[in-house]
Amino acid sequence: MLSLAEPADVVFEIDLKAIQANFRTISALVGPHVKVAAVVKSDAYGLGMVEIARALANAGCDLFFVANLHEALLLRSSRINAAIAVFCDEFARFGQFYRSENLIPLVNNGSEMDAIRATGEPQTYFLNVETGFSRLGLTFDDVRRFYLSGVFGQHPPAVMLSHLACSDCAADATNVLQKNRFRAIYDLLKPTLGSLAASAGVWLDKSYHFNMVRVGSALYGLNNAGIQPNPLQPVVRLRAKVLDIRTVARREAVGYGATFRTARNSRIATAAIGYKHGLPWSCANKISVRLGGYTAPVIGRISMEYIAIDVTDIPETVCGIGAFAEILGEDFAVDELAAAAGANPQEVLTRLGAGCTRQHLNASSPSAPSVGKAPDAGDSHSPFALAV
Structure with a gap:
Protein backbone atom coordinates (compact mmCIF):
# COMPACT_ATOMS: atom_id res chain seq x y z
CA MET A 1 0.00 0.00 0.00
CA GLY A 221 12.49 37.06 -6.49
CA LEU A 222 10.90 38.45 -9.66
CA ASN A 223 13.06 41.12 -11.25
CA ASN A 224 10.34 42.86 -13.28
CA ALA A 225 12.39 46.01 -13.78
CA GLY A 226 15.31 44.02 -15.21
CA ILE A 227 17.86 45.52 -12.80
CA GLN A 228 21.39 44.21 -13.42
CA PRO A 229 23.14 42.85 -11.56
CA ASN A 230 20.01 41.40 -10.01
CA PRO A 231 19.90 42.45 -6.32
CA LEU A 232 17.16 39.93 -5.47
CA GLN A 233 17.71 36.41 -4.22
CA PRO A 234 15.98 33.53 -6.04
CA VAL A 235 13.14 32.20 -3.93
CA VAL A 236 11.85 29.02 -5.58
CA ARG A 237 13.31 25.72 -6.69
CA LEU A 238 11.30 23.29 -8.81
CA ARG A 239 12.23 19.63 -9.28
CA ALA A 240 10.47 16.68 -10.90
CA LYS A 241 11.15 12.94 -10.55
CA VAL A 242 12.38 10.91 -13.50
CA LEU A 243 9.84 8.11 -14.04
CA ASP A 244 11.23 6.38 -17.11
CA ILE A 245 14.32 6.26 -19.31
CA ARG A 246 14.34 4.56 -22.69
CA THR A 247 16.36 4.37 -25.85
CA VAL A 248 14.71 5.96 -28.87
CA ALA A 249 15.99 5.28 -32.36
CA ARG A 250 17.16 7.98 -34.78
CA ARG A 251 14.40 9.95 -36.54
CA GLU A 252 11.67 8.82 -34.13
CA ALA A 253 9.09 11.30 -32.86
CA VAL A 254 8.91 12.40 -29.23
CA GLY A 255 5.59 13.65 -27.84
CA TYR A 256 2.38 15.07 -29.26
CA GLY A 257 2.48 16.46 -32.76
CA ALA A 258 5.95 15.04 -33.40
CA THR A 259 7.40 18.50 -32.84
CA PHE A 260 10.74 16.86 -32.03
CA ARG A 261 12.43 14.01 -33.84
CA THR A 262 15.67 12.46 -32.68
CA ALA A 263 18.75 13.18 -34.79
CA ARG A 264 20.56 10.12 -33.36
CA ASN A 265 19.90 7.11 -31.22
CA SER A 266 18.95 8.83 -27.96
CA ARG A 267 18.20 8.22 -24.32
CA ILE A 268 14.94 9.97 -23.42
CA ALA A 269 13.81 10.49 -19.83
CA THR A 270 10.22 11.14 -18.82
CA ALA A 271 9.80 13.39 -15.77
CA ALA A 272 6.64 13.84 -13.74
CA ILE A 273 5.70 17.45 -14.43
CA GLY A 274 3.48 19.13 -17.00
CA TYR A 275 1.06 21.95 -17.58
CA LYS A 276 -1.19 20.52 -14.87
CA HIS A 277 1.48 21.68 -12.42
CA GLY A 278 1.76 25.12 -14.01
CA LEU A 279 4.70 24.48 -16.34
CA PRO A 280 3.80 26.59 -19.40
CA TRP A 281 2.83 24.55 -22.48
CA SER A 282 4.47 27.21 -24.64
CA CYS A 283 7.98 26.53 -23.28
CA ALA A 284 8.19 23.26 -25.19
CA ASN A 285 11.51 22.75 -26.99
CA LYS A 286 12.80 25.98 -25.41
CA ILE A 287 14.11 25.14 -21.92
CA SER A 288 16.56 22.78 -20.24
CA VAL A 289 16.79 21.07 -16.88
CA ARG A 290 19.71 20.28 -14.57
CA LEU A 291 20.57 16.71 -13.60
CA GLY A 292 23.56 16.03 -11.37
CA GLY A 293 25.33 19.20 -12.48
CA TYR A 294 24.63 18.54 -16.18
CA THR A 295 22.22 20.39 -18.48
CA ALA A 296 19.71 18.52 -20.65
CA PRO A 297 17.09 19.95 -23.04
CA VAL A 298 13.34 19.47 -22.65
CA ILE A 299 12.15 18.11 -25.99
CA GLY A 300 8.73 17.77 -27.59
CA ARG A 301 5.52 19.25 -26.32
CA ILE A 302 4.74 19.70 -22.64
CA SER A 303 2.09 17.14 -21.70
CA MET A 304 -0.47 17.46 -18.94
CA GLU A 305 1.66 15.55 -16.42
CA TYR A 306 4.96 14.80 -18.17
CA ILE A 307 7.94 16.25 -19.98
CA ALA A 308 10.53 14.50 -22.12
CA ILE A 309 14.23 15.20 -21.57
CA ASP A 310 17.09 14.26 -23.88
CA VAL A 311 19.63 12.74 -21.47
CA THR A 312 21.83 11.11 -24.12
CA ASP A 313 24.86 13.15 -23.09
CA ILE A 314 24.34 12.76 -19.33
CA PRO A 315 26.15 9.95 -17.48
CA GLU A 316 23.79 7.17 -16.49
CA THR A 317 25.26 7.30 -12.98
CA VAL A 318 23.58 10.68 -12.32
CA CYS A 319 20.42 10.13 -14.33
CA GLY A 320 18.37 7.12 -13.39
CA ILE A 321 14.77 6.39 -12.56
CA GLY A 322 13.99 8.16 -9.29
CA ALA A 323 16.47 10.99 -9.86
CA PHE A 324 15.13 14.54 -9.77
CA ALA A 325 15.47 16.98 -12.65
CA GLU A 326 15.73 20.62 -11.60
CA ILE A 327 13.56 22.93 -13.69
CA LEU A 328 13.96 26.10 -11.59
CA GLY A 329 16.89 27.00 -9.36
CA GLU A 330 19.89 29.29 -9.17
CA ASP A 331 20.80 28.62 -12.81
CA PHE A 332 17.33 29.20 -14.26
CA ALA A 333 14.78 31.43 -12.52
CA VAL A 334 11.07 32.16 -12.95
CA ASP A 335 11.82 35.29 -14.99
CA GLU A 336 13.77 33.19 -17.51
CA LEU A 337 11.13 30.47 -17.69
CA ALA A 338 8.45 33.11 -18.30
CA ALA A 339 10.55 34.73 -21.03
CA ALA A 340 11.05 31.37 -22.76
CA ALA A 341 7.31 30.74 -22.63
CA GLY A 342 6.33 34.27 -23.66
CA ALA A 343 4.38 34.56 -20.41
CA ASN A 344 4.12 36.87 -17.42
CA PRO A 345 6.41 35.86 -14.50
CA GLN A 346 3.68 36.49 -11.92
CA GLU A 347 1.30 34.25 -13.84
CA VAL A 348 3.89 31.47 -14.07
CA LEU A 349 4.72 31.69 -10.36
CA THR A 350 1.05 31.69 -9.31
CA ARG A 351 0.21 28.70 -11.48
CA LEU A 352 3.22 26.69 -10.28
CA GLY A 353 2.35 27.41 -6.66
CA ALA A 354 -1.23 26.28 -7.19
CA GLY A 355 -0.30 23.14 -9.12
CA CYS A 356 2.70 21.75 -7.21
CA THR A 357 3.37 20.31 -3.79
CA ARG A 358 4.96 23.17 -1.85
CA GLN A 359 7.73 22.87 0.70
CA HIS A 360 8.69 25.91 2.77
CA LEU A 361 12.31 25.98 3.82
CA ASN A 362 12.93 27.25 7.35
CA ALA A 363 12.91 30.96 8.02
CA SER A 364 15.37 32.68 10.32
CA SER A 365 14.27 33.36 13.86
CA PRO A 366 12.70 36.73 14.72
CA SER A 367 15.13 39.59 14.98
CA ALA A 368 14.91 43.27 15.76
CA PRO A 369 13.67 44.94 12.57
CA SER A 370 15.58 47.86 11.14
CA VAL A 371 12.55 49.53 9.58
CA GLY A 372 10.10 49.64 12.44
CA LYS A 373 8.24 47.30 14.74
CA ALA A 374 4.74 45.94 14.47
CA PRO A 375 2.30 48.74 15.32
CA ASP A 376 0.90 48.95 18.80
CA ALA A 377 -2.89 48.95 18.86
CA GLY A 378 -2.76 51.45 21.68
CA ASP A 379 -0.50 53.90 19.86
CA SER A 380 -2.67 56.78 18.73
CA HIS A 381 0.11 58.09 16.48
CA SER A 382 0.06 54.96 14.31
CA PRO A 383 -2.18 55.25 11.22
CA PHE A 384 -3.11 51.62 11.88
CA ALA A 385 -3.98 52.08 15.55
CA LEU A 386 -7.54 50.89 14.95
CA ALA A 387 -6.62 48.06 12.63
CA VAL A 388 -4.12 45.80 14.38
Whole structure:
Protein backbone atom coordinates (compact mmCIF):
# COMPACT_ATOMS: atom_id res chain seq x y z
CA MET A 1 0.00 0.00 0.00
CA LEU A 2 1.35 3.45 -0.96
CA SER A 3 2.31 5.57 2.02
CA LEU A 4 1.20 9.18 1.98
CA ALA A 5 4.53 10.00 3.63
CA GLU A 6 6.45 9.15 0.46
CA PRO A 7 7.95 12.17 -1.30
CA ALA A 8 6.00 13.85 -4.10
CA ASP A 9 7.02 13.43 -7.73
CA VAL A 10 7.06 17.23 -8.10
CA VAL A 11 8.65 19.36 -5.39
CA PHE A 12 8.27 23.14 -5.31
CA GLU A 13 10.55 24.61 -2.64
CA ILE A 14 10.05 28.14 -1.31
CA ASP A 15 13.01 29.66 0.51
CA LEU A 16 11.58 31.83 3.28
CA LYS A 17 15.03 33.13 4.20
CA ALA A 18 15.42 34.44 0.65
CA ILE A 19 12.07 36.22 0.92
CA GLN A 20 13.21 37.81 4.17
CA ALA A 21 16.48 38.83 2.52
CA ASN A 22 14.60 40.46 -0.37
CA PHE A 23 12.45 42.37 2.11
CA ARG A 24 15.60 43.69 3.78
CA THR A 25 17.10 44.59 0.39
CA ILE A 26 14.04 46.67 -0.50
CA SER A 27 14.00 48.24 2.98
CA ALA A 28 17.65 49.28 2.63
CA LEU A 29 17.00 50.69 -0.83
CA VAL A 30 14.10 52.95 0.18
CA GLY A 31 15.64 53.94 3.52
CA PRO A 32 14.41 54.06 7.12
CA HIS A 33 11.76 56.73 6.52
CA VAL A 34 9.80 54.71 3.95
CA LYS A 35 7.56 51.88 5.13
CA VAL A 36 7.75 48.62 3.18
CA ALA A 37 4.40 46.82 3.03
CA ALA A 38 4.15 43.26 1.72
CA VAL A 39 1.65 42.21 -0.92
CA VAL A 40 0.59 38.64 -0.16
CA LYS A 41 -2.55 38.54 -2.33
CA SER A 42 -3.55 35.44 -4.29
CA ASP A 43 -1.99 33.19 -1.65
CA ALA A 44 1.26 35.19 -1.86
CA TYR A 45 1.44 34.69 -5.63
CA GLY A 46 0.83 30.99 -5.11
CA LEU A 47 3.64 30.53 -2.59
CA GLY A 48 1.64 30.26 0.64
CA MET A 49 0.24 33.40 2.23
CA VAL A 50 0.33 32.43 5.90
CA GLU A 51 3.82 30.91 5.87
CA ILE A 52 5.26 33.87 3.98
CA ALA A 53 3.50 36.47 6.11
CA ARG A 54 4.91 34.84 9.26
CA ALA A 55 8.42 34.94 7.82
CA LEU A 56 8.04 38.57 6.79
CA ALA A 57 6.61 39.55 10.16
CA ASN A 58 9.71 38.03 11.74
CA ALA A 59 11.78 40.20 9.39
CA GLY A 60 10.00 43.37 10.57
CA CYS A 61 7.07 43.75 8.18
CA ASP A 62 3.98 45.16 9.92
CA LEU A 63 1.54 45.72 7.04
CA PHE A 64 0.17 43.16 4.59
CA PHE A 65 -2.07 43.63 1.55
CA VAL A 66 -4.44 40.81 0.57
CA ALA A 67 -6.83 40.46 -2.37
CA ASN A 68 -10.15 40.06 -0.58
CA LEU A 69 -11.92 39.56 2.71
CA HIS A 70 -11.56 35.77 2.56
CA GLU A 71 -7.78 36.06 2.47
CA ALA A 72 -7.85 38.73 5.18
CA LEU A 73 -9.83 36.53 7.57
CA LEU A 74 -7.54 33.58 6.89
CA LEU A 75 -4.45 35.68 7.59
CA ARG A 76 -5.98 37.25 10.71
CA SER A 77 -6.82 33.77 12.05
CA SER A 78 -3.13 32.86 11.82
CA ARG A 79 -2.50 35.34 14.67
CA ILE A 80 0.04 37.46 12.85
CA ASN A 81 0.54 40.69 14.78
CA ALA A 82 0.33 43.11 11.86
CA ALA A 83 -2.08 45.37 10.02
CA ILE A 84 -4.00 43.76 7.13
CA ALA A 85 -5.39 45.80 4.25
CA VAL A 86 -7.92 44.42 1.74
CA PHE A 87 -7.46 45.52 -1.86
CA CYS A 88 -11.05 44.95 -2.92
CA ASP A 89 -14.16 43.73 -1.12
CA GLU A 90 -17.45 45.30 -0.13
CA PHE A 91 -17.03 47.39 3.00
CA ALA A 92 -20.66 48.51 2.84
CA ARG A 93 -21.82 44.90 2.95
CA PHE A 94 -19.16 43.36 5.20
CA GLY A 95 -18.25 46.27 7.46
CA GLN A 96 -18.89 44.22 10.59
CA PHE A 97 -16.11 41.79 9.64
CA TYR A 98 -13.67 44.60 8.96
CA ARG A 99 -14.39 46.08 12.37
CA SER A 100 -14.53 42.86 14.41
CA GLU A 101 -11.32 41.48 12.89
CA ASN A 102 -9.46 44.82 12.74
CA LEU A 103 -9.05 44.85 8.96
CA ILE A 104 -8.41 47.85 6.76
CA PRO A 105 -10.66 48.40 3.72
CA LEU A 106 -9.45 50.09 0.56
CA VAL A 107 -11.89 52.66 -0.73
CA ASN A 108 -11.99 52.21 -4.51
CA ASN A 109 -15.03 54.24 -5.55
CA GLY A 110 -17.53 56.82 -4.44
CA SER A 111 -20.06 54.37 -3.00
CA GLU A 112 -17.40 52.89 -0.71
CA MET A 113 -16.48 56.40 0.40
CA ASP A 114 -20.15 56.97 1.22
CA ALA A 115 -20.09 53.75 3.29
CA ILE A 116 -17.12 55.06 5.30
CA ARG A 117 -18.99 58.30 5.94
CA ALA A 118 -22.12 56.39 6.99
CA THR A 119 -20.36 54.36 9.68
CA GLY A 120 -20.76 57.18 12.19
CA GLU A 121 -17.63 56.05 14.02
CA PRO A 122 -13.87 56.17 13.43
CA GLN A 123 -12.76 53.76 10.72
CA THR A 124 -9.21 53.31 9.50
CA TYR A 125 -9.21 53.05 5.71
CA PHE A 126 -6.89 53.44 2.75
CA LEU A 127 -7.89 55.58 -0.22
CA ASN A 128 -7.16 54.36 -3.75
CA VAL A 129 -7.00 57.15 -6.34
CA GLU A 130 -6.99 56.83 -10.13
CA THR A 131 -3.94 58.44 -11.75
CA GLY A 132 -3.74 56.71 -15.13
CA PHE A 133 -4.18 52.97 -14.65
CA SER A 134 -7.96 52.90 -15.24
CA ARG A 135 -8.56 50.09 -12.74
CA LEU A 136 -10.45 51.03 -9.60
CA GLY A 137 -9.73 54.16 -7.57
CA LEU A 138 -11.46 57.52 -7.07
CA THR A 139 -11.09 59.91 -9.99
CA PHE A 140 -9.90 63.46 -9.45
CA ASP A 141 -13.52 64.64 -9.79
CA ASP A 142 -14.56 62.16 -7.08
CA VAL A 143 -11.80 63.40 -4.79
CA ARG A 144 -12.74 67.04 -5.36
CA ARG A 145 -16.41 66.35 -4.67
CA PHE A 146 -15.73 64.57 -1.40
CA TYR A 147 -13.13 67.12 -0.40
CA LEU A 148 -15.55 70.03 -0.88
CA SER A 149 -18.24 68.17 1.08
CA GLY A 150 -15.88 67.90 4.07
CA VAL A 151 -15.79 64.11 4.14
CA PHE A 152 -12.01 63.88 4.21
CA GLY A 153 -11.91 66.32 7.11
CA GLN A 154 -14.25 64.10 9.11
CA HIS A 155 -12.84 60.79 7.89
CA PRO A 156 -9.23 61.27 6.73
CA PRO A 157 -7.54 58.32 4.99
CA ALA A 158 -4.62 56.73 6.79
CA VAL A 159 -2.91 55.96 3.48
CA MET A 160 -3.49 57.22 -0.05
CA LEU A 161 -2.31 54.93 -2.83
CA SER A 162 -2.34 54.48 -6.58
CA HIS A 163 -0.75 52.08 -9.05
CA LEU A 164 1.83 52.79 -11.76
CA ALA A 165 1.06 51.36 -15.19
CA CYS A 166 4.59 51.41 -16.67
CA SER A 167 6.97 51.20 -13.72
CA ASP A 168 8.92 48.36 -15.35
CA CYS A 169 10.00 50.84 -18.05
CA ALA A 170 11.76 53.72 -16.30
CA ALA A 171 11.85 55.93 -19.41
CA ASP A 172 8.09 55.81 -20.03
CA ALA A 173 6.53 59.27 -19.67
CA THR A 174 3.44 57.72 -18.11
CA ASN A 175 5.38 57.33 -14.87
CA VAL A 176 5.97 61.07 -14.54
CA LEU A 177 2.37 61.85 -15.48
CA GLN A 178 1.02 59.51 -12.80
CA LYS A 179 3.47 60.78 -10.20
CA ASN A 180 2.40 64.39 -10.83
CA ARG A 181 -1.28 63.50 -10.60
CA PHE A 182 -0.67 61.55 -7.41
CA ARG A 183 1.34 64.41 -5.91
CA ALA A 184 -1.48 66.89 -6.60
CA ILE A 185 -4.04 64.78 -4.73
CA TYR A 186 -1.55 63.88 -2.00
CA ASP A 187 -0.81 67.56 -1.33
CA LEU A 188 -4.54 68.27 -1.21
CA LEU A 189 -5.53 65.52 1.22
CA LYS A 190 -2.28 65.31 3.23
CA PRO A 191 -2.72 61.66 4.31
CA THR A 192 -0.42 60.18 6.91
CA LEU A 193 1.25 58.00 4.27
CA GLY A 194 1.34 57.97 0.47
CA SER A 195 2.09 54.88 -1.62
CA LEU A 196 2.54 55.04 -5.39
CA ALA A 197 5.31 52.51 -6.08
CA ALA A 198 4.96 48.74 -6.10
CA SER A 199 7.78 46.27 -6.85
CA ALA A 200 9.11 47.65 -10.15
CA GLY A 201 8.42 51.22 -9.04
CA VAL A 202 10.83 50.82 -6.15
CA TRP A 203 13.70 50.98 -8.66
CA LEU A 204 12.55 54.36 -10.02
CA ASP A 205 14.02 57.40 -8.30
CA LYS A 206 13.13 58.23 -4.71
CA SER A 207 10.51 60.80 -5.73
CA TYR A 208 8.23 57.81 -6.46
CA HIS A 209 8.61 56.31 -2.99
CA PHE A 210 6.71 58.96 -1.01
CA ASN A 211 6.67 57.33 2.45
CA MET A 212 5.40 53.80 1.73
CA VAL A 213 6.00 51.20 -1.00
CA ARG A 214 3.99 48.03 -1.62
CA VAL A 215 6.14 45.08 -2.61
CA GLY A 216 4.98 41.73 -3.92
CA SER A 217 6.84 40.39 -6.97
CA ALA A 218 10.26 41.54 -5.75
CA LEU A 219 9.84 39.71 -2.46
CA TYR A 220 9.36 36.51 -4.43
CA GLY A 221 12.49 37.06 -6.49
CA LEU A 222 10.90 38.45 -9.66
CA ASN A 223 13.06 41.12 -11.25
CA ASN A 224 10.34 42.86 -13.28
CA ALA A 225 12.39 46.01 -13.78
CA GLY A 226 15.31 44.02 -15.21
CA ILE A 227 17.86 45.52 -12.80
CA GLN A 228 21.39 44.21 -13.42
CA PRO A 229 23.14 42.85 -11.56
CA ASN A 230 20.01 41.40 -10.01
CA PRO A 231 19.90 42.45 -6.32
CA LEU A 232 17.16 39.93 -5.47
CA GLN A 233 17.71 36.41 -4.22
CA PRO A 234 15.98 33.53 -6.04
CA VAL A 235 13.14 32.20 -3.93
CA VAL A 236 11.85 29.02 -5.58
CA ARG A 237 13.31 25.72 -6.69
CA LEU A 238 11.30 23.29 -8.81
CA ARG A 239 12.23 19.63 -9.28
CA ALA A 240 10.47 16.68 -10.90
CA LYS A 241 11.15 12.94 -10.55
CA VAL A 242 12.38 10.91 -13.50
CA LEU A 243 9.84 8.11 -14.04
CA ASP A 244 11.23 6.38 -17.11
CA ILE A 245 14.32 6.26 -19.31
CA ARG A 246 14.34 4.56 -22.69
CA THR A 247 16.36 4.37 -25.85
CA VAL A 248 14.71 5.96 -28.87
CA ALA A 249 15.99 5.28 -32.36
CA ARG A 250 17.16 7.98 -34.78
CA ARG A 251 14.40 9.95 -36.54
CA GLU A 252 11.67 8.82 -34.13
CA ALA A 253 9.09 11.30 -32.86
CA VAL A 254 8.91 12.40 -29.23
CA GLY A 255 5.59 13.65 -27.84
CA TYR A 256 2.38 15.07 -29.26
CA GLY A 257 2.48 16.46 -32.76
CA ALA A 258 5.95 15.04 -33.40
CA THR A 259 7.40 18.50 -32.84
CA PHE A 260 10.74 16.86 -32.03
CA ARG A 261 12.43 14.01 -33.84
CA THR A 262 15.67 12.46 -32.68
CA ALA A 263 18.75 13.18 -34.79
CA ARG A 264 20.56 10.12 -33.36
CA ASN A 265 19.90 7.11 -31.22
CA SER A 266 18.95 8.83 -27.96
CA ARG A 267 18.20 8.22 -24.32
CA ILE A 268 14.94 9.97 -23.42
CA ALA A 269 13.81 10.49 -19.83
CA THR A 270 10.22 11.14 -18.82
CA ALA A 271 9.80 13.39 -15.77
CA ALA A 272 6.64 13.84 -13.74
CA ILE A 273 5.70 17.45 -14.43
CA GLY A 274 3.48 19.13 -17.00
CA TYR A 275 1.06 21.95 -17.58
CA LYS A 276 -1.19 20.52 -14.87
CA HIS A 277 1.48 21.68 -12.42
CA GLY A 278 1.76 25.12 -14.01
CA LEU A 279 4.70 24.48 -16.34
CA PRO A 280 3.80 26.59 -19.40
CA TRP A 281 2.83 24.55 -22.48
CA SER A 282 4.47 27.21 -24.64
CA CYS A 283 7.98 26.53 -23.28
CA ALA A 284 8.19 23.26 -25.19
CA ASN A 285 11.51 22.75 -26.99
CA LYS A 286 12.80 25.98 -25.41
CA ILE A 287 14.11 25.14 -21.92
CA SER A 288 16.56 22.78 -20.24
CA VAL A 289 16.79 21.07 -16.88
CA ARG A 290 19.71 20.28 -14.57
CA LEU A 291 20.57 16.71 -13.60
CA GLY A 292 23.56 16.03 -11.37
CA GLY A 293 25.33 19.20 -12.48
CA TYR A 294 24.63 18.54 -16.18
CA THR A 295 22.22 20.39 -18.48
CA ALA A 296 19.71 18.52 -20.65
CA PRO A 297 17.09 19.95 -23.04
CA VAL A 298 13.34 19.47 -22.65
CA ILE A 299 12.15 18.11 -25.99
CA GLY A 300 8.73 17.77 -27.59
CA ARG A 301 5.52 19.25 -26.32
CA ILE A 302 4.74 19.70 -22.64
CA SER A 303 2.09 17.14 -21.70
CA MET A 304 -0.47 17.46 -18.94
CA GLU A 305 1.66 15.55 -16.42
CA TYR A 306 4.96 14.80 -18.17
CA ILE A 307 7.94 16.25 -19.98
CA ALA A 308 10.53 14.50 -22.12
CA ILE A 309 14.23 15.20 -21.57
CA ASP A 310 17.09 14.26 -23.88
CA VAL A 311 19.63 12.74 -21.47
CA THR A 312 21.83 11.11 -24.12
CA ASP A 313 24.86 13.15 -23.09
CA ILE A 314 24.34 12.76 -19.33
CA PRO A 315 26.15 9.95 -17.48
CA GLU A 316 23.79 7.17 -16.49
CA THR A 317 25.26 7.30 -12.98
CA VAL A 318 23.58 10.68 -12.32
CA CYS A 319 20.42 10.13 -14.33
CA GLY A 320 18.37 7.12 -13.39
CA ILE A 321 14.77 6.39 -12.56
CA GLY A 322 13.99 8.16 -9.29
CA ALA A 323 16.47 10.99 -9.86
CA PHE A 324 15.13 14.54 -9.77
CA ALA A 325 15.47 16.98 -12.65
CA GLU A 326 15.73 20.62 -11.60
CA ILE A 327 13.56 22.93 -13.69
CA LEU A 328 13.96 26.10 -11.59
CA GLY A 329 16.89 27.00 -9.36
CA GLU A 330 19.89 29.29 -9.17
CA ASP A 331 20.80 28.62 -12.81
CA PHE A 332 17.33 29.20 -14.26
CA ALA A 333 14.78 31.43 -12.52
CA VAL A 334 11.07 32.16 -12.95
CA ASP A 335 11.82 35.29 -14.99
CA GLU A 336 13.77 33.19 -17.51
CA LEU A 337 11.13 30.47 -17.69
CA ALA A 338 8.45 33.11 -18.30
CA ALA A 339 10.55 34.73 -21.03
CA ALA A 340 11.05 31.37 -22.76
CA ALA A 341 7.31 30.74 -22.63
CA GLY A 342 6.33 34.27 -23.66
CA ALA A 343 4.38 34.56 -20.41
CA ASN A 344 4.12 36.87 -17.42
CA PRO A 345 6.41 35.86 -14.50
CA GLN A 346 3.68 36.49 -11.92
CA GLU A 347 1.30 34.25 -13.84
CA VAL A 348 3.89 31.47 -14.07
CA LEU A 349 4.72 31.69 -10.36
CA THR A 350 1.05 31.69 -9.31
CA ARG A 351 0.21 28.70 -11.48
CA LEU A 352 3.22 26.69 -10.28
CA GLY A 353 2.35 27.41 -6.66
CA ALA A 354 -1.23 26.28 -7.19
CA GLY A 355 -0.30 23.14 -9.12
CA CYS A 356 2.70 21.75 -7.21
CA THR A 357 3.37 20.31 -3.79
CA ARG A 358 4.96 23.17 -1.85
CA GLN A 359 7.73 22.87 0.70
CA HIS A 360 8.69 25.91 2.77
CA LEU A 361 12.31 25.98 3.82
CA ASN A 362 12.93 27.25 7.35
CA ALA A 363 12.91 30.96 8.02
CA SER A 364 15.37 32.68 10.32
CA SER A 365 14.27 33.36 13.86
CA PRO A 366 12.70 36.73 14.72
CA SER A 367 15.13 39.59 14.98
CA ALA A 368 14.91 43.27 15.76
CA PRO A 369 13.67 44.94 12.57
CA SER A 370 15.58 47.86 11.14
CA VAL A 371 12.55 49.53 9.58
CA GLY A 372 10.10 49.64 12.44
CA LYS A 373 8.24 47.30 14.74
CA ALA A 374 4.74 45.94 14.47
CA PRO A 375 2.30 48.74 15.32
CA ASP A 376 0.90 48.95 18.80
CA ALA A 377 -2.89 48.95 18.86
CA GLY A 378 -2.76 51.45 21.68
CA ASP A 379 -0.50 53.90 19.86
CA SER A 380 -2.67 56.78 18.73
CA HIS A 381 0.11 58.09 16.48
CA SER A 382 0.06 54.96 14.31
CA PRO A 383 -2.18 55.25 11.22
CA PHE A 384 -3.11 51.62 11.88
CA ALA A 385 -3.98 52.08 15.55
CA LEU A 386 -7.54 50.89 14.95
CA ALA A 387 -6.62 48.06 12.63
CA VAL A 388 -4.12 45.80 14.38
